[in-house]
Amino acid sequence: xxxxxxxxxxxxxxxxxxxxxxxxxxxxxxxxxxxxxxxxxxxxxxxxxxxxxxxxxxxxxxxxxxxxxxxxxxxxxxxxxxxxxxxxxxxxxxxxxxxxxxxxxxxxxxxxxxxxxxxxxxxxxxxxxxxxxxxxxxxxxxxxxxxxxxxxxxxxxxxxxxxxxxxxxxxxxxxxxxxxxxxxxxxxxxxxxxxxxxxxxxxxxxxxxxxxxxxxxxxxxxxxxxxxxxxxxxxxxxxxxxxxxxxxxxxxxx
Numbered sequence: 001x002x003x004x005x006x007x008x009x010x011x012x013x014x015x016x017x018x019x020x021x022x023x024x025x026x027x028x029x030x031x032x033x034x035x036x037x038x039x040x041x042x043x044x045x046x047x048x049x050x051x052x053x054x055x056x057x058x059x060x061x062x063x064x065x066x067x068x069x070x071x072x073x074x075x076x077x078x079x080x081x082x083x084x085x086x087x088x089x090x091x092x093x094x095x096x097x098x099x100x101x102x103x104x105x106x107x108x109x110x111x112x113x114x115x116x117x118x119x120x121x122x123x124x125x126x127x128x129x130x131x132x133x134x135x136x137x138x139x140x141x142x143x144x145x146x147x148x149x150x151x152x153x154x155x156x157x158x159x160x161x162x163x164x165x166x167x168x169x170x171x172x173x174x175x176x177x178x179x180x181x182x183x184x185x186x187x188x189x190x191x192x193x194x195x196x197x198x199x200x201x202x203x204x205x206x207x208x209x210x211x212x213x214x215x216x217x218x219x220x221x222x223x224x225x226x227x228x229x230x231x232x233x234x235x236x237x238x239x240x241x242x243x244x245x246x247x248x249x250x251x252x253x254x
Contacts, residue, residue, distance in 0.1 A: 001079035002028040002053060006071070008061060008119060009033065009087030013189025013219050014138060016043040018085050021223035022230075023052030027083070030074055032059035039191070061088055061115040062107065071122035080130060083230050084123050086116050087138040089192070090156040094149030105152045112156035113163055120167055124176060131175045134230040137164050139182045141251045161240075168239055179229050182242035184251050188216040215247050 005022035009015045010031035019029035020043075029047055031054060033040055040056040047054040055078065059066055074081055090112035092104050116137060127133025143161040146154035164180040171178065186193055188210050194202040209215030222243060229238055244250060 002026065003082040004028050004030055004074055004079045005083040005085065006030045006074060006081050006123075007032060007085040007087060008059065008067070008115070009085075009089070009138070010040070010043060010056070011087075011189070012039060012043065012191040013187055013193075014183070014222055015085065015087040016046075017219035018087070018136075018223045018226045019043070019054065020047050020050075020052065021220075021227050022083060023047045023054055024050065025227065027053075028079055029054040030070075030078065031056045032061075032070060034058065034060050036191075061118075062110045067115065067118045068122050071119070075126055080126065081123055082127075082132070083134045083136065084119060085136045085138070085226065086119055088112065088115055089138075089140070091140075091153050091196075095151070096149060097151055100151050105155070108152035108156035109159065112153075113159040116160055116163055120163075124167075124171055127176050128171065128174050133175065134177045134179070135167065136179050136181060136226050136229060139180055141182065141184050143180070143182060144184075144251050164240075172237070172239075175234070177230070177232070177234070177237050179238055180240045181226070181229070182240070182251075183217065183222070183244075184242045185217050185244040185248045187222070188218055209245075209247075213247075215245050217243060217245055 005027040007015050007019045010019055010033045019031050023029040031040060031043055037058055044054045044056040059070055061067055088111050090108040092108060139161060140157055142150055142154040143157035161180055164178050167178045232238060
């Protein structure tokens with residue numbers, strides 16, 4: 001059986017690009033995303049067209065049992081999950097405190113923190129039995145710094161960071177490598193940044209900062225880093241790393 005790279009949050013930016021990178025190295029990539037079945041199908045076909053092996057599933061991570069059932073099915077019918085990429089965001093946009101409903105606040109936590117908890121609870125037991133495994137967790141600047149209007153997002157992402165630390169404390173010595181990856185900048189991704197800005201503003205941003213200027217983080221470059229992290233020698237594991245374009249100041253200088 002091929003080793004499996006399970007990507008939860010396989011949009012057309014980071015998620016699908018990371019899945020393609022692992023598939024190109026001999027993994028079976030399992031891509032999961034909440035909506036856009038057609039986009040999911042295209043991502044799988046794109047991997048297969050280059051000789052990779054992949055499957056795609058719609059998955060709403062906030063629904064009880066959804067993650068647990070998918071992990072169990074993959075382990076039973078596709079192969080051992082050696083790498084998990086937890087790439088779900090929790091951004092609801094800038095909202096003042098009194099404009100952030102209890103439901104909105106809780107949903108951010110369910111996506112960013114509780115979803116990762118459920119994923120870890122599902123994959124860590126089989127990884128522990130095999131004595132190896134990697135959990136790569138995409139994070140954002142909000143995990144490190146809370147800004148006005150980011151009550152739900154910052155609380156959820158900071159909680160995710162602490163969860164990664166506790167998972168490392170319990171499972172690192174058992175051979176499971178957990179990495180918290182802070183993406184500290186704008187990613188050249190049409191279905192995340194592009195949708196948030198709108199097509200015209202996104203096109204203008206790419207012309208001003210992206211493309212050959214390298215001022216937007218390229219998903220393919222992120223994917224290279226994810227693959228490297230998953231294959232580090234255990235005597236020199238990285239547990240937290242931040243990524244940004246060369247021209248951006250880091251979060252602590254902004």
